[in-house]
Amino acid sequence: MEHSAAIWDYRAAVEITKDLNGINQVVLRNPQGALVRVSLHGGQVTSWRNKHGEELLFTSSKAMFKAPKAVRGGIPICFPRIIDDNPPLHPNDSHGNSVIDLLLKPTEEDLKFWPHRVSYFEPQSSLVCMVDNILGAFMSSLVVFCLRVSLATNGDLILISRVRNVNGKPFSFSFAYHTYLSVSDISEVRIEGLETLDYLDNLYQRERFTEQGDAITFESEVDQVYLSSPNVIAVLNHEKKRTYVIRKEGLPDVVVWNPWERKSRSMVDFGDEEYKQMLCVDRATRDKPVTLKPGEEWTGRVQLLVVPSSFCSDQLNLQEWF
Numbered sequence: 001m002e003h004s005a006a007i008w009d010y011r012a013a014v015e016i017t018k019d020l021n022g023i024n025q026v027v028l029r030n031p032q033g034a035l036v037r038v039s040l041h042g043g044q045v046t047s048w049r050n051k052h053g054e055e056l057l058f059t060s061s062k063a064m065f066k067a068p069k070a071v072r073g074g075i076p077i078c079f080p081r082i083i084d085d086n087p088p089l090h091p092n093d094s095h096g097n098s099v100i101d102l103l104l105k106p107t108e109e110d111l112k113f114w115p116h117r118v119s120y121f122e123p124q125s126s127l128v129c130m131v132d133n134i135l136g137a138f139m140s141s142l143v144v145f146c147l148r149v150s151l152a153t154n155g156d157l158i159l160i161s162r163v164r165n166v167n168g169k170p171f172s173f174s175f176a177y178h179t180y181l182s183v184s185d186i187s188e189v190r191i192e193g194l195e196t197l198d199y200l201d202n203l204y205q206r207e208r209f210t211e212q213g214d215a216i217t218f219e220s221e222v223d224q225v226y227l228s229s230p231n232v233i234a235v236l237n238h239e240k241k242r243t244y245v246i247r248k249e250g251l252p253d254v255v256v257w258n259p260w261e262r263k264s265r266s267m268v269d270f271g272d273e274e275y276k277q278m279l280c281v282d283r284a285t286r287d288k289p290v291t292l293k294p295g296e297e298w299t300g301r302v303q304l305l306v307v308p309s310s311f312c313s314d315q316l317n318l319q320e321w322f
């Protein structure tokens, strides 16, 4: 899967600064002091801090900025994967959330890898309005891709991607929010909500298995694609007294990845021991690509929140909780 690393345009922001690599980044803050940083290189969320200033996403100490690769950590947006051969500042939305809307502007280099043209449009006050206007104004364009990143007043991080096909023929893609969660010790972590599901094991040529355990725990390399996942799953890190709840819409699969010891040593942008402090839990469409007919639109939404560590799978049934 390609990690999209095109330069993004911004339409709204609380604050624009430069990161250590000189790339523009947007900083969203909420009244309680939580913070989200979004790099305009690839629209990648690079930091999500709670109101106590604790970082909730993992980023490798060896992370490198080398376009077009994504930085190792945060939440790279994996889009598109080619499966077909052939600002004005307005810091809050109507709910009081801090919001940034981004539009993909592919470089010439990107277009070599993915030939669909992507629309670019000037600022409008709402995302839907923007998409509709693109349709009216740029009928010759082929694909509209936009990303909304929100930091809610309660500290939740929400990412919404929209893809619209405005071409005369169908096109297909896969997508993932490649989410690096920060954990205190991987051997203490468990995932609830995926038990009894079927998964494809990338370490065994995508062979299909059925999950047997009560919850997913970790003691070796893992690279699995869980199919038809529930809307809400939880990642429990008891030692840190922190549970991540990950809610999704439009993203059927969950990719769980930890490189463990041997693979960590082979990655130049990842520390040898850092596999202990991270776990990737990606909301994704990996098994079956999304196909959009002309005029169709797809939305993939993920909401990340942190609750006290007493949160357990019984509560996962409470879909209405959200």
Ligand SMILES: O=P(O)(O)OC[C@H]1O[C@H](O)[C@H](O)[C@@H](O)[C@@H]1O
Pocket: 178, 202, 223, 224, 255, 256, 257, 280, 282
């Ligand atoms: O090294 P990257 O391209 O960032 O990919 C890191 C990992 O991402 C996903 O989780 C895939 O399922 C893995 O197969 C891959 O190794």
